[in-house]
Amino acid sequence: MKLPANYRKLTPRERRRVREEYILKQDGKCHHCGAPLFGLPSTKVLKMSVTTDLYPPNFFKHPIHLHHNHDTGMTIGAVHAHCNAVLWEHHDE
Numbered sequence: 001m002k003l004p005a006n007y008r009k010l011t012p013r014e015r016r017r018v019r020e021e022y023i024l025k026q027d028g029k030c031h032h033c034g035a036p037l038f039g040l041p042s043t044k045v046l047k048m049s050v051t052t053d054l055y056p057p058n059f060f061k062h063p064i065h066l067h068h069n070h071d072t073g074m075t076i077g078a079v080h081a082h083c084n085a086v087l088w089e090h091h092d093e
Contacts, residue, residue: 004075007068019066022078031077032087037064041080050085059085067093 003025005018023037033042040046052060065084067076070093079087087093 006073007066007075008073015066018075019064019078022066022075023064026078030079030083031067032079032083035080037078037080041082045080045083045086048086048090050082050089052085054089055085069093 001014001017001021003018003021005014007015010018022031026037028037029035030037030041033045035042035045060081063081065079065081067079067084067087068074069076
C-alpha cells in the first residue's frame with residue numbers, strides 16, 4: 001500500500017495493513033517517541049498525563065495506533081496508544 005494513505009477512506013483491514021507497513025518502515029519504533037512499538041513508550045512520554053476518560057473504552061487496549069492528520073486525513077506513522085493520546089492532548093494532533 002502507498003504511504004501516506006487517507007485514513008478516512010481505509011477499511012479496518014486496510015488500516016491494519018497500513019499500520020504494519022509503517023511499523024516496517026519505522027524499524028519497529030514509534031514515530032513519536034522512538035521507543036520500540038512492541039514495548040512501552042519512552043519514559044518522557046509516559047510521564048505526560050492523559051485524561052483516559054476522554055477516549056473510547058477500547059482506545060488503550062490496542063497498543064499500536066495509526067497516527068493521522070485530523071485535518072487532511074493522511075497517515076503519519078505508527079505510534080503507541082499512549083503517544084497517540086499525548087499527541088492529541090498536548091500537541092493538538
